[in-house]
Amino acid sequence: MMSEMMGEEVCDCIAIGIGTENFNHDRKQPGWDEHSHGFHSDDGSYFHATAGSSKQIMSPPWGVGDTAGCGIDFNHRDGTKVFFTLNGKFLTYGENIAEFEPQYPVVGMDSLKPVEINFGEREFKFNLAEMIKENREADLAYYQNMKRRLFTSAPTNTSTKRDRILSRFRSFSM
Numbered sequence: 001m002m003s004e005m006m007g008e009e010v011c012d013c014i015a016i017g018i019g020t021e022n023f024n025h026d027r028k029q030p031g032w033d034e035h036s037h038g039f040h041s042d043d044g045s046y047f048h049a050t051a052g053s054s055k056q057i058m059s060p061p062w063g064v065g066d067t068a069g070c071g072i073d074f075n076h077r078d079g080t081k082v083f084f085t086l087n088g089k090f091l092t093y094g095e096n097i098a099e100f101e102p103q104y105p106v107v108g109m110d111s112l113k114p115v116e117i118n119f120g121e122r123e124f125k126f127n128l129a130e131m132i133k134e135n136r137e138a139d140l141a142y143y144q145n146m147k148r149r150l151f152t153s154a155p156t157n158t159s160t161k162r163d164r165i166l167s168r169f170r171s172f173s174m
Helices: 128-152 160-172
Strands: 004-007 010-013 013-019 035-040 045-048 068-072 081-086 091-094 106-111
Touching: 013 068, 035 068, 045 091, 045 128, 045 160, 068 128, 106 128
Parallel strands: none
Antiparallel strands: 004 010, 013 035, 013 106, 035 045, 068 081, 081 091
């Protein structure tokens, strides 16, 4: 998405994400410091603690007519993670976030284009219930595989680890 301003080409950028109360939003897009995570429209990249230099490309650039989303997965196997969507499709997980530090939605605007924001007053384009179901099924398969491996491997000093894994497996049993 490009616009022309005073004879120079400039790239509009809308960035969505999450941040803590320590995120300094003055002249910063979400993800440009360690207190925020952001998904940027101008290059389709995920940023966290990068000051705009290092990034993970998640999609082509997005703009007018697209719907970008951001959420937090509190039940991810590897910890609490931020995730991003585009046009109702899951893109990827970002890095882990601090579980006990409150996170707030943030939107960075380097554009004069209008933006519509949905904080849940309308149905989301992304099917969160389906993602939860798929993650639960994947976790169940993971723990069943771990259980199989634990009971077919030679005895070792992993009884504590085995007990931890089995207790997690029991919580996923239906």
